Amino acid sequence: MSAPTKVRVADYIASFLAGHGVRDVFLVTGGGAMHLNDAFGRERGLRYFACHHEQACATAAESYSRASGRLAAVNVTTGPGGTNAITGVWGAWVDSIPMFVVSGQVKFETVVRSTELPLRQLGDQEIDIVRVVSSMTKYAVMVTDASTIRYHLERALHLATHGRPGPVWLDIPMNIQGSLVDPAALAGYDPVEDRAAFETTDLDAVAADLLRRLRAAERPVLLVGTGVRASGTHEAFLRAVERLGIPVAVSFNALDALWADHPHFIGRQGTIGDRAGNFAVQNADLLLVLGCRLNIRQISYGWQNFARHAFKVMVDVDAAELRKPTLSIDLPVHADLRAFFPALDRALDAGGPGDHASWLAWCQERARRYPVVLPEYWKVVGSVNPYCFMEVLFRELPEGEVVVSGDGTASVTSFQAARLKKGQRLYHNSGSAPMGFDLPAAIGAAVATGGRVVCLAGDGSIQMNLQELQTIVTHRLPIKIFVLNNRGYHSIRQTQHNYFPDNIVGCGTESGLGFPDFGKLAWAYGIPFRRVDSHDALDAAVRETLDGEGPQMCEVFLDLEQVFAPKLSSRRLDDGRMISSPLEDLAPFLSRDELRENMIVPLLPDE
Template sequence: MMKLSNYVVKFLEENNIKHIFMLSGGGCMHLVDAVGRSKIIKYICNHHEQASAMAAEAYAKFKGELSVVLVTSGPGATNTITGVVGAFQDSAPCLFISGQSKRQQTVYNSKIPKLRQFGVQEVNILPIVESITKYAAVINEPEKIRYHLEKAVYLAKSGRPGPVWLDIPLDVQGAVIEDESLNMFNPEELDTEYYKVNPQENEIKIVIESLKKSKRPIIIAGHGIRISNSCDELINFAKEHNIPIVTPIMGIDVVETEHKNYIGRIGTKGTRAGNFAMQNSDLILSIGSRLSVSVVGHEYSLFAREAKIIVVDIDVDEHKKKTIKIDKFINADAKIFLQKLLQATKNRKLGNFIAWLNKCNYWKRKYPVCLLEYKKVKKGINFYYFVDVLTKRLKPQIPIISDAGSAFYVVSQAINIQKGQRYITSGALATMGFSLPAAIGVSVATGNKEVVAITGDGSFQLNIQELQTIIQNNLPIKIFVINNNGYLSIRQTQKRFFNENYVCESKRSGISFPQISQIAGAYGIKYINIMNNEMMLKKIDVILNYDSSIICEIRSLDDQLVIPTNTAVVHHDGTITSKPLEDMYPFLDRKEFKKNMIVKPYEDIFFSGSIEKLKNEMLAKPIKE
């Protein structure tokens, strides 16, 4: 016999949970008491439930293991939502446990269709989270607690990982149960087709035959490589056969930047080298990437338009979107696929791709993200130069966290990933306020070790209260706040597309920001500011060698361009169309641009009158499974 709340904590202990991110409340008081009595689990108290969710998301991403969040009922539960969505879209296995009013005082149990609230500080959380979790349940029957816990954990970690949610009413939390005779969960009750992850032998053969026929193959390595722990298999295969690798933002840390097979980042905010390589390829092997719009661009028909596209992914639904053509879809776990591919191609030559790999590396050398001119800026600091200098000075064991806006784009473009280094960001949502709680989650995951967080003066405000969590837990987080006088990304959009009608981008248009030095002082955190390149080169090492948390304000440029970038053209009728991914702004001289094109340049297709035909053919072509 034991109290249900104590059983929940015991279950978590037995499932190797070492940390819980939480904010206490009356609706979860039995669970809070049980957590406090654990001799195994350490609880991290945040100052906002959104921060708890984001810390858990980053913790799960970094460790590749289940993380846990405990919140109270009502607003405690709803405050987590943005973090839950982030975990859902970025495939982070998180278990969210919320307290709830006692059973007879809940909307859920009232069965009154339009009832808005019943209990004190109560909200019917289940329908809110059902669409953003892999599993969500209200624990109405105490004897089923084991079943729901086992099912939730299984689903969180199986197939494509993601968050799960259990809502536990107060009287259920406090119930006494027979812990030795609880109902168990059997995975066989689920639709096993959903978790079909093994590629068929004929599918491996199709990939091999396609590679043999190819002259310019490329691998798109997505986040699924990291999730499936198959970075070594990816690199071994690419290295063995001299195949270039490119990555979307969520795959950036699967291979070090300077690896000879790594060419660059792809997509609307990719690198010139990465996009030139991808767009000029004749075969794309995409592994573990959902191929989002930010990766394939807005003009789907112009994506890798002369390439055969083979997609290997665990999630079938992601590739039913009506965007690009997919010639062959293989529903498989990335690790199992790569292991089988390695085995099938052992001691076999697939083709001579050396010249192609050399061409891709030429683009990598020719078109660096951080240009020499950025180093010559006298007033303020070019953001790209700062990221280049910082990340080249970091030890490879120090994880890097980035925030939203220009921090999300610039860091993702300019970061220099060293072998084994981790980069954590809010990939799908690009959520403002992510970096502080995420840095907390990652630091806790490493055993309270050093983490670098890069945020903007705008994003910094959204979870600024978590500075106290950093102090409370003595986490040595190096926080770099990029001061570009507000919302740089919004400023650039309004300048380009809205005739400089500035709204909510800086003090002049309705939003202002506090003195960062005074914020640091209020929280008792050491503060340093860097105003120019000369100061940066002198102070970076001082900051990195500091043995505690520190805030460094970087005075960047108010008009800092986020480049290279895929850009759009506004037509006279107000419509907007995007350039193809290879033609990035600032635009290259057209002679130089065409010299880099192996496939037919898009303007040649356009002026030949065949672009509409190309669009129709691609959009009409169904996925081949």
């Protein structure tokens, strides 16, 4: 009888991930992860991409999943390797993106928890990273027994991709990484341990009730979020839109759920949405919320006035989101969209949703009446209006393109102004909204799709992960980088101008924050570079950047006078009082007569 074939735990991990559909690993090597680094490098079913910062690894993995729907792995070392990755992991946590992190750790006998003493540190570069990341992962475990590795891998993979998706983290001490195990003797995991218990048990009854309410409603609206992609139900959502025939508004970061020319798309809802989307939702008498957690950016700090005359139906996989104190949901549905859409189909088979064509036409007229990119924006001289830039860029991009953005001007103006074509993707990280998301996110998307990716990066944001330009160059990734130069942190500059106009701090060269010559930077990295500072040259600069081979960079000098518009803002009344406006009343403020013309429901007393 032959002896059992044993394998190194590190090799078992790499083989397991490859065998379960993971194809790419983003890593920064380190001594504490040496067996893991070696195993990921040897596994033929995996490709590794070496980044220059662990935050970039995690962000790239998040974007990889967004762009492809597939899971990517992250491999970091002990100590600062793990702590550096936290920002990217937290972003995936709050935005519900799956990610599989495997970190190296010092050998267990030099881990503080092995001593049961209140030490700050024992091993070299040691930190108990599991305790640090437990609040931002679905599963975080230090593997201290090599024989449990199969169980932990299977459980982590299941939890990352089932229910509300999110990151998982396995911390592997050095002695465990190098241990030998017999794969045939390893105990597995039974998903029954974590079987979801949904509070809404009869989805057919819920769907039938929803259809009855839809038939009775005069002004129904569907508000969609990123959950339709996170749940893998985007195609089912598109079928539901066709069958329901009601107006669809998109939430922040979900613009790509429905393309601009779709007959049911009527706008962007929220504090930095557009007038049409907010007029529709605020006038609704029935609001169906799918895949959107209704965070503050959607409902505002005056949440009690959000869709105040609508019967609200919200479907969410996380029961806690339905109960949070900022919401008042009339029909909370705790369910996975993968189960909800089939029930909705069955209800629609039994009877239609009613005719809402006139209401849809009313909403579409508001979209035509209130465009985001205004004619006067094109009159600026000596710089480029950011809204005009977005209009030109997305006009040039064909169907199926992927665009990622950093926070601030890049994300706000693209969300408001982009007219997406069918199959195009546009996203950033919404819950964390970090500067520095742009370059590593573009890397993850390019690795996932194998095609061209457009990266929108503010001159401030790009500095946060500038080192990843070398990762782009090393792998010749076809990433087209548009650096939106607004001389610093323009979002914060606007806030400081509004509240502290006599004391601008740390926003640009005028307040102690400097920036490099991006042309010289591009030259240092060997990236073709161009600048544009006028509308006359904008079309050519965009086309040349998009059409150039390999990585490209274009610096766009933006008009500093352009504020985010429309946008929710406080309003001063005639008696001097300041009030928080409801979502239908965006700045720059319409006259009260014009606002009244667009509101079917009564205005609030102070409107």
